[in-house]
Amino acid sequence: MIDTRDKLIAALAAGIKMDLFKPSLTSEGAGLWHSLWKAAGWPPAASTPPAYTIGSGYVPTKATIGAFNFGNPVAPALSYLLQMIMAGSVSGKLVLYDRLWQCSGLTTNGGNPTTLAIVTPGALTRPDALGAGVEIWGEVYGAPGATGSAWSVTYTDQADADKVATYTHPANAESVGQMFPFLLDPTTTGVKAPKNFITTVASGTAGDIGITLLRRIAEIPLMIANVGDIFDAFFLGMPQIYDDACLAFMVMCSTTTTGVIQGSFKAGQG
Numbered sequence: 001m002i003d004t005r006d007k008l009i010a011a012l013a014a015g016i017k018m019d020l021f022k023p024s025l026t027s028e029g030a031g032l033w034h035s036l037w038k039a040a041g042w043p044p045a046a047s048t049p050p051a052y053t054i055g056s057g058y059v060p061t062k063a064t065i066g067a068f069n070f071g072n073p074v075a076p077a078l079s080y081l082l083q084m085i086m087a088g089s090v091s092g093k094l095v096l097y098d099r100l101w102q103c104s105g106l107t108t109n110g111g112n113p114t115t116l117a118i119v120t121p122g123a124l125t126r127p128d129a130l131g132a133g134v135e136i137w138g139e140v141y142g143a144p145g146a147t148g149s150a151w152s153v154t155y156t157d158q159a160d161a162d163k164v165a166t167y168t169h170p171a172n173a174e175s176v177g178q179m180f181p182f183l184l185d186p187t188t189t190g191v192k193a194p195k196n197f198i199t200t201v202a203s204g205t206a207g208d209i210g211i212t213l214l215r216r217i218a219e220i221p222l223m224i225a226n227v228g229d230i231f232d233a234f235f236l237g238m239p240q241i242y243d244d245a246c247l248a249f250m251v252m253c254s255t256t257t258t259g260v261i262q263g264s265f266k267a268g269q270g
Helices: 005-013
Strands: 016-022 033-035 079-088 092-102 114-117 135-142 149-157 162-169 178-181 191-199 208-222 229-231 247-253 261-269
Touching: 005 079, 005 261, 016 247, 079 092, 079 208, 135 149, 135 191, 191 208, 208 229, 208 247
Parallel strands: none
Antiparallel strands: 016 261, 033 178, 033 247, 079 229, 079 261, 092 208, 092 247, 114 191, 135 178, 135 208, 149 162, 149 191
16 A cells, blocks of 8 residues: 555656557537547557447456556555646546446437347446446447437446436437436445446437446546646545556547547556
């Protein structure tokens, strides 16, 4: 555990540096989220996750193409986020997160309503089996239609109860690469697994929607275009990076492009 100044200095000096470079992408618009998971650059672009009907392969790790590969510490040592140095050509907000579970292939153009059952979701292990701090996000792999609808995900919460998370699909088509949060039931403290995806109105075009379960690690502002900033361990709060974490980024855009995003971050172990 890094619990003294001397340990922090030593962990920084021996820290694992991971670089990020992602070119500018077309996004939906200001104030919306865009995934960098499948963007070219560094790390290399990831593949589309398996369809929800496949039954396996839903839990990514540090070894998954698109993630940052790093060495796990030797127990009882832990990994912590100690520093981020980031810049963007467009202002916005950048989020580093652990990608815990993912699928694709959900259509939005079925009947009214359409229920698509998730097959064999797979067990979450990071940060724990109860899914503490886990969020449910939608991710767009193929643009849906522009008919407004209510979308929802039924999920198993920390007490093994079925709860419903909701998203209002606006009367315009989300762009490929866009991400959007589902609002969890207010009694939820953990998300264990998704069970199904429901649409109330056909979108007009099938599209390809994925479900991503994630846990945020750090959020930093990209305040001035093309001017980088350094965020230290105290600003970041030294969040733990769990063994085998599938580290990825998303960005809240301030314009209709994500801008070029580049920089590095450092994980320390102790």
